[in-house]
Structure formats: C-alpha cells, structure tokens
Amino acid sequence: MLRVARVLIPVMLALAAVSSGAQTPPPTDAAVTPPAAAAPMADPAAAPAAEPAAADPAAAAEPAAAAPDTRALDEQIQTLKKDAVDLNRELFMLEEELLFPANTQVALFLSMDVGEYFAIDTVQVKIDNKEVSNYLYTPREAEALLRGGVQRLYLGNLKVGDHELVAIFTGKGPSERDYRRGAALRFKKSVGAKYLELKISDRQRRAQPEFEIKDWE
Amino acid sequence: MATLLAFGAATAALSAERALRAGQAAPDFALRSVGGPNLRLSEQLGEVVVVAFWSSRCGPCRAHLKELDSLHAALKDQGLIVYAVNVDDDMRAAREYAAGLSLKIPLLLDPGKGVARAYRVDTLPMMFSIDRQGIVRGVRRDDRSGAPSNAGAELRRLLAQ
Numbered sequence: 001m002l003r004v005a006r007v008l009i010p011v012m013l014a015l016a017a018v019s020s021g022a023q024t025p026p027p028t029d030a031a032v033t034p035p036a037a038a039a040p041m042a043d044p045a046a047a048p049a050a051e052p053a054a055a056d057p058a059a060a061a062e063p064a065a066a067a068p069d070t071r072a073l074d075e076q077i078q079t080l081k082k083d084a085v086d087l088n089r090e091l092f093m094l095e096e097e098l099l100f101p102a103n104t105q106v107a108l109f110l111s112m113d114v115g116e117y118f119a120i121d122t123v124q125v126k127i128d129n130k131e132v133s134n135y136l137y138t139p140r141e142a143e144a145l146l147r148g149g150v151q152r153l154y155l156g157n158l159k160v161g162d163h164e165l166v167a168i169f170t171g172k173g174p175s176e177r178d179y180r181r182g183a184a185l186r187f188k189k190s191v192g193a194k195y196l197e198l199k200i201s202d203r204q205r206r207a208q209p210e211f212e213i214k215d216w217e
Numbered sequence: 218m219a220t221l222l223a224f225g226a227a228t229a230a231l232s233a234e235r236a237l238r239a240g241q242a243a244p245d246f247a248l249r250s251v252g253g254p255n256l257r258l259s260e261q262l263g264e265v266v267v268v269a270f271w272s273s274r275c276g277p278c279r280a281h282l283k284e285l286d287s288l289h290a291a292l293k294d295q296g297l298i299v300y301a302v303n304v305d306d307d308m309r310a311a312r313e314y315a316a317g318l319s320l321k322i323p324l325l326l327d328p329g330k331g332v333a334r335a336y337r338v339d340t341l342p343m344m345f346s347i348d349r350q351g352i353v354r355g356v357r358r359d360d361r362s363g364a365p366s367n368a369g370a371e372l373r374r375l376l377a378q
Contacts, residue, residue, distance in 0.1 A: 136248070138257045139255070
C-alpha cells in the first residue's frame with residue numbers, strides 16, 4: 001500500500017500542477033510582461049495598436065520565452081506519463097498479490113519447441129476435473145509460440161495438497177491430420193507458489209509431437 | 218392494461234440496461250472462422266472493427282450480411298474489418314447458409330454463445346462498431362436505423378480518427 005501511495009502522491013501533485021498551469025498563466029509571465037503591454041492583447045479592438053510593438057526586440061523575445069515554457073510542460077507531461085505507467089505496474093502487481101497470494105498461487109505456462117509435427121489449435125486445461133482454461137490459438141499466437149514465446153495460460157489458487165492436472169491439445173498433426181492428445185500430471189501443492197509448464201516438442205525419432213507437463217521445482 | 222404496459226416498459230428498460238453500450242470496452246474473443254483461420258478481436262487493435270451477430274434462422278440476417286459485405290468492400294481499403302459472428306447451435310446449417318451467400322467477410326462460429334453473451338446480444342441481427350482503441354462506439358439492432366448501410370457515416374468517422 002505504501003508503494004502505491006509513494007507513486008500516487010507525486011502523480012496527483014503533478015496532475016494538479018499541470019491543470020493549474022493550464023488554467024492560469026505562469027507567474028513568471030505576469031512578472032516579465034508589463035500590464036500596459038498585456039492590456040492591448042486582451043482587447044481585440046486595440047490589436048492594430050499592438051502591431052508596431054512586434055518590431056520591438058523585447059516583444060520579439062516573447063515567443064522565444066514561451067518555447068521553454070512549452071518544453072517544461074512537455075517534460076512534465078512525459079514525467080506524468082512515466083509515473084502513470086509505473087503506477088499501473090505497481091497496481092497490477094498489487095492486484096496479483098492480493099488475488100493470487102503466494103501460498104495458494106498456481107501458474108501454468110505453455111511453450112512449444114520446433115512444431116514440425118504439430119500445429120496448435122486449442123488447449124483445454126482441467127485441474128481436479130474442473131476446466132480452468134480453454135484457449136483457442138490464432139495463427140499469429142501459434143507463430144509467437146514457435147518463435148520461443150512462453151504463454152501464461154492460467155493463474156489461479158489451489159489449496160495445499162494433492163491435485164491432478166489434465167491438458168488436452170488439439171491441432172494438426174503429422175500429414176496435416178486432425179490431432180488430439182492429452183497429458184496428465186499429479187502434483188503436490190505445498191506452501192508457496194507452484195509453477196507448471198505444458199511443453200510441446202517434436203520427437204524426431206518417432207516423427208510425432210510430444211506433450212509433457214513439467215513441474216518447476 | 219396498465220400493469221402490462223408497466224411490465225413492457227420495465228422489460229425494455231432492463232434490456233437496454235443489459236445491452237453493451239457505446240463507450241464500453243469491447244470484450245475480447247477468439248473464434249473459429251468458416252474456411253479460414255481462427256480470429257481474435259484484440260489482434261485488430263488499431264483498426265476499426267464491426268462485430269455483427271447473425272443466425273441462419275433469422276430472416277433479416279441475409280440482407281444484413283449482404284449489406285455488411287458491400288460496406289466492407291467499400292471501406293476495407295481504409296482499414297475496416299468486419300467479423301460476422303454466427304450463433305447457431307447447428308454449425309453445419311451455418312456453414313451451408315454462409316456458402317449460399319458467397320460473402321467475402323469472415324464468418325465466425327460461436328456455438329457456445331460465449332461471445333454473444335459477453336456482448337449481451339438481445340436481438341438478431343445486431344452489430345457493434347468498435348474504434349481503434351477497442352471501445353464500442355455504436356450499437357445497432359434490427360430496425361430501419363440499424364441497417365449496416367446506415368452505419369456508413371459512423372464508420373467513416375471512426376476510420377478518419
């Protein structure tokens with residue numbers, strides 16, 4: 001909570017600074033601009049009278065003075081954006097910690113090696129005979145997996161004790177035929193997070209895909 | 218009579234409340250398509266997408282799909298993507314119906330109706346216009362204003378953003 005407050009407070013302060021800056025002119029402007037010069041700008045009828053002043057070097061410097069102000073505002077916005085992104089990350093982590101505390105957390109990952117004998121279509125995952133995930137892959141996602149991507153397929157909570165995980169894979173097997181295979185793993189959930197990986201690889205010797213579930217000890 | 222009217226008004230209000238509204242984030246989904254690859258909505262983030270729900274048992278859906286196909290042909294070069302989501306129980310009927318229409322837009326199959334439920338579809342045909350940020354900007358039902366041809370201006374505006 002303290003971490004969030006640490007990030008949230010500067011963001012709110014920066015937001016307040018930006019909004020007040022947008023509504024009222026910066027005090028430095030008011031200090032360098034004589035009231036007499038400011039008045040004709042506010043009065044449209046007097047605008048032609050102000051035109052000759054543009055030739056005055058002091059007046060010409062005015063836009064140049066405005067440029068650093070814009071730069072400062074831009075820097076403030078960038079800082080604000082960075083703070084917002086940091087805050088979002090902190091909140092995401094906090095949410096995960098709250099929803100999936102380490103002592104009950106179970107995460108399931110999926111990875112693919114090669115993929116010569118198997119083109120993935122869906123993966124259905126059951127834990128203790130209850131479906132927890134049923135994922136349909138698009139060609140883009142399948143390609144990402146083949147390029148070495150690891151997908152977090154499921155994140156949930158489990159009680160300490162013995163459990164069974166069953167994964168059913170469907171797709172195209174060797175010779176472009178419809179392919180459906182299952183893999184099962186009995187595992188023990190102790191205190192502390194549990195990480196499991198569904199690994200699809202090619203078994204060259206049998207010219208078949210291989211499906212295994214690894215327990216990240 | 219008054220009770221009936223009140224009941225009707227209450228039902229309509231409930232239905233309007235339940236339906237996905239403009240300004241809400243479009244729920245993501247991945248579905249199989251007829252004769253094509255699996256498609257996921259979130260992979261089209263940055264494009265303007267129309268998600269239209271239809272069924273082979275729905276009378277106006279035929280004309281609706283043809284209009285959507287024409288609209289897609291006219292605006293696809295500007296980046297319009299159309300997903301026509303079928304909600305039939307019988308996938309064979311849906312495939313045959315689609316084959317008879319010879320459409321160019323991808324026809325997706327939602328036999329479990331999970332996507333239709335996520336979009337809170339309460340009538341057929343029904344279409345949702347989704348902007349480049351993945352936000353629903355228009356919801357059209359099967360009435361005169363709900364015809365896809367009437368959505369052209371709205372879609373052009375979204376494509377121009």
